[in-house]
Structures are given as C-alpha cells and as structure tokens.
Amino acid sequence: MHIKVERSADFYRVLEWAYDRLTRSSSDETLLEVSLAPGNYEGTNFKAIDRDGGGKIALWVRAEDPQQPPVLSDGSFTISGREIQLDNIIFKNTYTSGPIISLVARDRICVTGCAFAELKRDAYPDDEALIEMRPSFEGGVAPTLQIRDSCFIANEQRSPSYLIDLAAPNHAWEQVDFQQVVFVQNKVDRGLRVGGTEQIKMRECFLDFIPTFFAIDSAYTALSISHSTLIGEPVIQERASLSQPQRITPAYLKSLEREGSERFNFIDNHCYDSLGNLDLEYWIQAVSEGTIPTPNALTKALSGD
Secondary structure: OEEEEOOOHHHHHHHHHHHHHHHHOOOOOOEEEEEEOOOEEEOOEEEEOOOOOOOOOEEEEEEOOOOOOOEEEOOEEEEEEEEEEEEOOEEEEEEEOOOOEEEEEEEEEEEEOOEEEEEEEOOOOOOOEEEEEEEOOOOOOOOEEEEEEEEEEOOEEOOOOEEEEOOEOOEOOOEEEEEEEEEEOOEOOEEEEEEOOOEEEEEOOEEEOOOEEEEEOOOOOEEEEEOOEEEOOOEEEEHHHOOOOEEOOHHHHHHHHHHOOOOEEEEOOEEEOOOOOOOHHHHHHHHHOOOOOOHHHHHHHHHOO
16 A cells, blocks of 8 residues: 655544554555655654554655655654665654654664654653664564664753664564664764664764663674774673673774674774864754765765865
C-alpha cells in the first residue's frame, strides 16, 4: 500500500488509519510506503505501533523528492514493525519531555539521508534517550541497524542521558552499521547506549566525541571505527566498570592500529583535539535548507582545505 502525506493532519487522517488497517488485515500485504511531500510539518506527534506485538508491517517513509526533504519539527515520531526504513527526512527544532524519535523493529531498521538537528529534551527520568532505535519482537532473522549518509548535529538533553539508545530488554542488534554519518556538537552526557549489540561498525564518519560516547552492556560487543575523523578522545563505558570509563587516547588509538584488538579496532582514522574554528551555524543552516553535512565536507572545513 502506498499513501502520500502533504500536510501534518495527514499523519492522523491517512497514515495512522492505513497502518492500523494493515496490522489488522488477514491479507498478505504487509508493506506500507509513505511519501512525504516537500514542506514543513509542525506539531505532529505521529504514532504507528503494532499493538498486537507481532511485528507484521514493513514501513518505508521517504521524501517524495529527495532534493527537497520534508522537515518535521516540534513533534514526535514513534513507529514499530517488522522493518522500518526512513529516507531523506529532516527532524529539526523540537523540544519535548519524551523520546523525539522512537523506532522499534523486529528484523531491520535502515536510516538513509536523514538529519537530526537541534532536538532538545528535558530527560525525566534519568538515563533516557533523545532518540531510540531498538530491536524487538521475536523474529526469524538476526536484527540489523544501518544508518548512512546522515547527521546528528546540535542536539541537547539534560544529563545523565543518551543521544541514541540501541538497547532493549531481551533483544539485541546483531550488527549496527554507521557509514558516512556525522556526529557534531551534541550536548548530552553519553552518546550511544548499545546494550548487548554484537558488532558496531563506523566507517567514513565524523565523530565529535561526547564525554562518554559508547555505553556497552556486553563483554562481547566488538567495535570498529575506520577511515573516520575523530574529534577528542572516545570513551567506552562498560557495565562492569561504570565508575571508571575506559579513556582511549590518541596514543592508544595508534597502538590499536598497530597491534589490533579482539574487540576494539581503530583503523586509518584522522584525530583532532577540537573542532577549532569550524562554523557550526553554517552547517545547521545548511540542514534547514535541505543539505546534509558530509564527513568529508566537515573534515575539509576543519583542516582548512
């Protein structure tokens, strides 16, 4: 089923109705494709939740015109299903008391060409997240999360809290891939809560590290960062040593590149102490105009090339 959304009211009038119809239907149709017309969608608190808990629906939400991505602001976005795919959407200028984006999928979440900018949350209770991307339901395949060609810029939440929560009770991602993703100037206490994720790969990313960037619950989680630009020192916090996070210094990064590690691999990265004179307002404005900052563009601006 394909539907088109052209105004905020369509999220309730058309999209929620279509999703509920598919979840209750006995037919074999399980894909709901949603195209968003260009424009600003303000004050939309959208929910598409599989209340039967089976993870039946695959939901694909995309820009009708990738060159004119829709902007969702001052609202929340909650989806659950078998698969979730978001393409070329900008989430911007939102302040709420709960998670602004919450995605829960049985098999797969894929986020491509999206921006998450100037999202703010007054976290209560502590340890909650601005954005949730979690595995759930019982599925027949190992669940995966992919985020590509996207950015997280100038988001903010009261500490202690997370920027993105990937953890879920009794469920874990088999693999989480970040490729060509920007994290810059996010004011939260911790970056990614990865739970029991088996493997995290970050390739060709721009990582402005939050005080503690990775919070890992499993002693078996493997982390790889390669061909990326790193600002500051990544800190890994494991449940067994919550009071003493492991600080990974540039010297330690170099030793890992030489010697390797069974769990942590850092390969061919470029390290900087700070953002220097990088003009963040320029990049935030670029997002407002529909341009997603790329790791390569930010690295060139940082290095003065």
